[in-house]
Every structure is written in structure tokens, then in C-alpha cells.
Amino acid sequence: MSDEVKKLVDGFHKFRTKYFVKDTELYEHLNTEGQSPKTLVVGCSDSRVDPALLMQAKPGDIFVIRNVANLVPPYEKGGGFHGVSSAIEFAVNGLKVESIIVLGHEQCGGINALLTGDYNNHSDSFISSWMKIAIEAKYEVLREMPSAPLKDQLNSCAKKSVLISMENLMSFPFIQARMKDQTLKIYGWFFELDGGRMLEFDYEQRKFVEI
Structure with a gap:
């Protein structure tokens, strides 16, 4: 051992x-x-960003889905296996969570792969295929800040990908129903490794602000 x-x-x-x-x-x-958690957290697999540790949650407090770049795919019935979607369904319909937090972060390897195309030359890359969920975030960053330093582009892309996942959550009919009944809320959070700040997306200001 x-x-x-x-x-x-x-x-x-x-x-x-x-x-x-x-x-x-x-x-x-x-x-x-x-278990009866009231919050679902969609977080990244990154070892530095453990939702339970960041939020000092006790066992049973939060239901967590972790994947590369904390992405939520859009609702779809066909295709292959739907691990993330099935976990979302269980949390919303089974556990009746009242909040969903999409938790992004700085220095995300998945976002780096998306923006730099590190895995695009590998036709069998699972990462390249998965990160296509957030491809619009890449396009927006390259349009809006083509000459910015890579670090700034990566942070902007990571934040935009959180918003894409929030939008994709709204494509699930059972989430739409809960939102209409005002029994479910969706939040976008972003953890800054440099400084240890947690930001939340403010719908009115249309930007991330410190919690």
C-alpha cells in the first residue's frame, strides 16, 4: 500500500x-x-475543489455530481448513457432538492482543454467530446477578448460555461415544472483559487459578484 x-x-x-x-x-x-439534502451541487472533478470541503458540509447536507468542468448537458432522450442527467433527475424528482448550485472554478483543466484545443487532435478523446457542451463559451471569449492573456480568457470561459450549464438545466422539463412552481432555484458559483473567494452570478447585474 x-x-x-x-x-x-x-x-x-x-x-x-x-x-x-x-x-x-x-x-x-x-x-x-x-438522506434528505436540500441542495444539489454540480462540481468539477478537480481535486482542489471539493464542494463538501469548500462549504464545510456535513454528511447528508448536499447531493453532489462531479465531472470534468462541472458541466450539465442539455436535456435529451436518445444517445448514449446519461449519468449526469440521471443524477439530476434523482436529486430533483426523488430527493426534492430546493436548490441547484453549478460550481465552477479557476484553473480548470477541462476549460483549458476546450480553449486551447489540447485534445482536439485525438478523435477518440472523451474529454474533447464532453467539452463540446460548452463550445459556445469558447466562441464568445475569442470574440470578446481575442488579445487578452490566456489566464483571463480561461477565467472568462469558465464563468461562461457555468452559465451554459445553468441554461441547460432549464432544458429539463421536470426542472422547468419545479421552477414554475417556485420550489426550485438555480445558482451559479465560481471559486477563485487565487485568493480563495467565492463568487455568485447576480441575475440583475448579469455578472459574478463576491458572496
Whole structure:
């Protein structure tokens, strides 16, 4: 067993001591009553951006979907497997979450691949195919700021991709119904690794502002 895996094993034992030995009430409740999170978070797979850690959430507080670049595909019935869409359906229809947060971040590898085309020469690249969900964000950035430094282009593209995912959420009929009933709200958040700020998309100002 590698040293890194041993660290994870030690971490599990600390977790077990905290929740199953010293303070059993939380997991006894979750075990008997089941989960009932009120918030769905669509986050990135990036190891630096763990939604539960960033928000200091306890077990059972949030339902999390993580994928490359925290993307939400548009609603569609056909095609291949729909892991993200099925998880969204379960959260909205099964768990009856009241909020959905699309959580983007700086220095996203998926956004870098989208903007620079690192994987475009690989016809069998899963990443290249997946990132096409946010292709309009790339086009907008190249139109609006073609001469800007790459870092600024990447941050802008990452924020625009959050908005695309928010729009794609609205393409799901069951989300449309919940929004119409005013029982579900959608938020766009953006975590800045440089400085540790969390931004939220302000619908009125049409821009991201610090929370």
C-alpha cells in the first residue's frame, strides 16, 4: 500500500471515530431516515475543489455530481448513457432538492482543454467530446477578448460555461415544472483559487459578484 493510500486509510479511521464512535447521532439518523439534502451541487472533478470541503458540509447536507468542468448537458432522450442527467433527475424528482448550485472554478483543466484545443487532435478523446457542451463559451471569449492573456480568457470561459450549464438545466422539463412552481432555484458559483473567494452570478447585474 502506497503512502498516499495509507493517508486515505488513516483519514477514514478519523472519520469513523468522529461519526460512528464518538458522535453516532448523525449517522444513526441518516441510516434510519435516509438522506434528505436540500441542495444539489454540480462540481468539477478537480481535486482542489471539493464542494463538501469548500462549504464545510456535513454528511447528508448536499447531493453532489462531479465531472470534468462541472458541466450539465442539455436535456435529451436518445444517445448514449446519461449519468449526469440521471443524477439530476434523482436529486430533483426523488430527493426534492430546493436548490441547484453549478460550481465552477479557476484553473480548470477541462476549460483549458476546450480553449486551447489540447485534445482536439485525438478523435477518440472523451474529454474533447464532453467539452463540446460548452463550445459556445469558447466562441464568445475569442470574440470578446481575442488579445487578452490566456489566464483571463480561461477565467472568462469558465464563468461562461457555468452559465451554459445553468441554461441547460432549464432544458429539463421536470426542472422547468419545479421552477414554475417556485420550489426550485438555480445558482451559479465560481471559486477563485487565487485568493480563495467565492463568487455568485447576480441575475440583475448579469455578472459574478463576491458572496
